[in-house]
Amino acid sequence: MSNQPIAVRPVGAFTDNYVWLIEAPRRPGAVVAVDPGEAGPVQAELDRSGHSLAGILLTHHHPDHIGGVRELLDRASAPRASIPVIGPDDPRIPVLTRTARDGERCELPDLGLGFDILHVPGHTLSHIAFWGHGALFCGDTLFSAGCGRMFEGTPVQMTASLNRLRSLPQETKVYCGHEYTAANLRFALTVEPENRAALEYQESVAQLRARDTPSLPSRMSLEIRVNPFLRCDVPAVRAAASARAGRALEEAADVFGVLRAWKDQFR
Numbered sequence: 001m002s003n004q005p006i007a008v009r010p011v012g013a014f015t016d017n018y019v020w021l022i023e024a025p026r027r028p029g030a031v032v033a034v035d036p037g038e039a040g041p042v043q044a045e046l047d048r049s050g051h052s053l054a055g056i057l058l059t060h061h062h063p064d065h066i067g068g069v070r071e072l073l074d075r076a077s078a079p080r081a082s083i084p085v086i087g088p089d090d091p092r093i094p095v096l097t098r099t100a101r102d103g104e105r106c107e108l109p110d111l112g113l114g115f116d117i118l119h120v121p122g123h124t125l126s127h128i129a130f131w132g133h134g135a136l137f138c139g140d141t142l143f144s145a146g147c148g149r150m151f152e153g154t155p156v157q158m159t160a161s162l163n164r165l166r167s168l169p170q171e172t173k174v175y176c177g178h179e180y181t182a183a184n185l186r187f188a189l190t191v192e193p194e195n196r197a198a199l200e201y202q203e204s205v206a207q208l209r210a211r212d213t214p215s216l217p218s219r220m221s222l223e224i225r226v227n228p229f230l231r232c233d234v235p236a237v238r239a240a241a242s243a244r245a246g247r248a249l250e251e252a253a254d255v256f257g258v259l260r261a262w263k264d265q266f267r
């Protein structure tokens with residue numbers, strides 16, 4: 001079931017969030033929403049497309065990812081009890097009907113959807129990612145050419161989380177929670193000015209964004225080539241982080257910690 005391709009489309013929310021709508025392979029006209037932080041734009045897309053909400057997946061507790069859940073459930077045509085709301089076990093997410101733990105399979109059999117759950121702490125401690133159908137819904141853990149801020153975790157945790165995502169199949173489509181790609185690439189090219197893949201990607205992203213087209217989804221194979229936070233073991237990245245720190249960094253988590261702090265200051 002998890003290999004069946006899925007149709008996914010973005011709904012823009014707030015200034016740079018994406019809510020991803022996944023069409024249910026087994027129930028035409030039904031969609032599952034990932035991280036609906038805001039109800040209005042999602043409901044407008046449902047009204048426009050004639051699709052109905054059949055489930056909600058949540059990656060982490062931040063309001064810009066869960067804030068629209070209640071209103072969407074209130075406005076849904078299906079009975080509220082029939083719409084699963086699935087996310088990490090965290091009291092800060094009071095709207096769940098089902099919790100998802102690391103290593104579990106999250107099956108929605110009547111919709112023809114199934115995802116593996118990966119616990120990826122770092123941005124928040126309970127953050128999870130959904131992987132299935134060749135797609136990764138990773139919330140604010142991995143961005144294209146960047147990663148989420150470390151609000152709750154440590155560099156060791158975040159490095160381990162990103163390594164898990166990096167080890168997924170190369171062709172995995174990466175659906176991130178925000179459109180940050182262009183700004184992330186400016187930082188990536190500050191770390192690795194000679195990275196040809198990042199330079200080429202910057203050009204194609206600029207063209208997409210000029211037409212107001214999302215730069216996402218990305219591909220894991222591309223992220224491995226351009227995303228400095230997935231490249232902490234690459235000599236050029238380690239050298240740049242060491243120069244920034246003023247000392248020789250050996251461990252990937254130390255390289256990560258310096259890069260993340262550097263990015264936090266970067267304008």
Ligand SMILES: [Zn+2]
Pocket residue numbers: 060062065123140
């Ligand atoms: Zn967040």
